[in-house]
Amino acid sequence: MTALYLTLLIPLAATLAFAVIGHWRHAGTLNLLICVATFVTSLQLALEVFAGGPLMSPGKLFYIDAFNVYLILVNALVGLTTAIFSRPYMAHEVAIGRVDDVRMRLYHSMYQGFLLTMLVALSTNNLGLLWVAVEGATLATVLLVSLYRTPESIEAGWKYFIICGVGIAQALFGTVLIYFAAERALPGAENVLLWSVLKEHAGQLEPAVLTLAFVFLLVGYGTKIGLVPLHNWLPDAHSEGPTPMSAILSGLLLNIALYAVVRYKMLMEPALGNQLPGYLMMGFGMLSFSVAAILLHRQRDVKRMFSYSSIEHMGLMTFAFGLGGPLATFGALLHMIVHSLTKSAIFVTVGHAAHVAGTQSIEKIRGLIRTQPAVGWTFLLGTVAIAGFPPFGVFTSEFLLFSATMKSMPWLVIPLLVGLTVAFAGLFRHLQPMVFGEPPEGQAPVKANMLPVLLHLVLVLWLGIAIPDVLARWLDQATIMVVGKGLL
C-alpha cells in the first residue's frame, strides 16, 4: 500500500514544488529524478500486486488489480522516458526564446500534475473520482497546448478545452445515472459509487438506466479517446503543444479514457445481459479507424499526421475491446502497451526532426538520414513499427486482434485490412521524402538524446519477438478480469 501512496504523493508534491521552482536551471533534471522515483515506486506496486493479488486501500478509495497496475507502470515508464527527452528539448526552447520563466514553471508543474491526474484516474475505485481525475487531466494540459501563444496554439487550446469539456460533461451525466441506478437497487448501502461494490451487485442494477448511462459515458470518455466524430480537438492539441506534451498526450491520456470505458463495459455487460456496449464500441472503433486512416493522407504537419495515426490505433483498440473474448481483449491490452511505447518514441523523434529542419511541415523536412542518421533511422524504424510490420510488437497485437475477428466476425477483417493498408500508404508516402530526400542547404544536426527512443523501440521489438512469461501471465490476469476467461 505504501508503494501506491508514494506513487501518488511524489507527483503531487512535485506539482506544488514546480509551481515555485519550475524555471530553475536544473528543474529539468529534477523533473527526471522525480519521474525515476515514481517509476520505482510503481514498479514496487506492480510487483506487490503481481505477487499478492488485488490491493484495496483501507478507505476503499483506491483499488489496484492486474488491469490497472500494468497501465500505471506504462504510465510511469513513458513519463520517465519523456522526461529524459524533455530536459534538453525544453532547454533548447528556452535558449531560442520561445518560452520564458513563468511558462517553464507552468510547464514543469503541469507535467507532474498531468501524470498525477492520470495515476489517480487509474488507481481510484470511485467512479466519480475517476471522472474528476480525467477532467483534471484536461485542465492540466490545456495551458500547455497553448504554451507557445501562437494564434494556432491558442486556437488548439481553446478547441481542446471546449470540446473535451463538453464531451466529458456527458460522462458525468452518465456517472450520475449509474449512481442513481445503484442507489435505487441497493438502498441504504454505503459507497455505491465504488467500482468494486457496483461490480459485485451489477446484476441488480436497472438495465434501462444502465444502457442510457453507457451511451453518455461512451460519448463522454470517447471524446477523450479521440473517437470519430468527436476527434477534432486531438490533432490540433497534439500538433500545437510542445513535443514532450504530444508524446504523453498521445501515449498516455488516450489510454486512460479507453481504460475508463472498458471499466464501465466490464460493469455493464453482465448487468445488461446483452452485447449492446460491445457493439457500440465496435461501431465507433471501426469508424474512427477507417476515417483516421483516410485523413492521414491529407496532412501537411508531421505531428498532425501522427495524431491521426493515434486516432486510428485508438479506434482499433476500442473495436477490439468491443469485440470481447479472451483473444481480442488480450490483443487489445498488448496493443495499449506497444502503441504507447511506439507512439511516444515517434513523437520524441519527430521533435528532434522538427528541430533539425526548423519546422513541422512535412514538405520542408527533408533528408533526415543524411543530415542526422540517428534521427533518420529511428524515425524510419518507429514508423515501420507503428505501421504494424513484423517483428515489432504492434504486429503481434494486431495479428491477435485479426485472428480474434476472423474467428467471430470474419467479414469485418476486410475493412480492417483495407484500413491498415490505407494507413500504411498514408504514413509512407509522407515518410519517404522526409527520411531519404535531398537535405536542404545548410541543414545541420542538433544535439539529440536518442536513449528514450531506443529504449522504447527495443521494448517494442522484444514484445514482438517474445512476450516475457511474466508479462504474458500478467496480461492474462487482466484479460480474466475484463472478460472472465483467460487466454493461456
Place this chain on the structure above:
Amino acid sequence: MALTQLPLTEQVVLTLAALILFSSFLLLAQSRIVSLIHTFAWQGALLFAVTCLMAVASGRHHLFISAALTLALKVFFIPWMLRRLVVRLDIRREVETVGGSSLVMIGGGALVLFSYYVALPIRELSFLATRNTIAISLAVVLVGMLMIITRRKAVAQVIGFMSMENGLFFAAVSATYGMPMVVELGIAFDVLVAAILFGIFFFQLRSGIGSLNVDHLNRLHEVDR
C-alpha cells in the same frame, strides 16, 4: 397527477426546476454580455435554493456543504470574475446578435422534448419525489451545449459551459441527493480551476487573435486546403 396534489416540497422543487430551465432559455437568447452574466448568477441562485431545500427535506446534511459551494462558486465567484474580466477587456457594451434566434429557441424546445423522451424509461421506475428533474437537468445540459454551438463570443461560450455544469449538478442533487462528498469536492475544484483557466484564455485570445470572437479561430483544418 395534478401539481397541486403533490406534497409541498415536491411542488416547490418542480417549480424551481422549471425556473432553472427557464433561465437556461434566457441564457440562450440573451445578447448582452453583462445581462448574460447576471442571468447565470440567478441560475446558480436557483440551484442553491433547490440544494438547500433537498438538504432540509431529505435530512442529508452534507448537501448543505454542496449548497454552500454552489453559492460561493456559481453565484458569487464565477459571475464576479467574469464581470471583472469583461470590464478589464472592455467588452461590456458588446452586443452579440444571436444568428437565427427564433430557430435557436425552437431548437432548445426540441431538446427539451428529446430529454423527456430519453428520460422516459427512467421516469417510470423512479420512486423519487422528483420525477421530472432528470429530464429537466438533461435539458439544461443540452441547452447549454446548444448555446456553446450557436454563440460566437468566447464569454458566452464559457457561460454555456458553466450552465451545462449547473445542469449536471442539478441532476446529481435532485436524482440522488448529491454525489459522495469526495466527488462533490473534486467536481467543485475542477469547476474552479476551469473558471480560472477560462479567464487566462480570454487574455490569450485577446493577445493572440486580437478578439474574443471565436470565428477568428480558423487557422487549423482537418485537412489542408
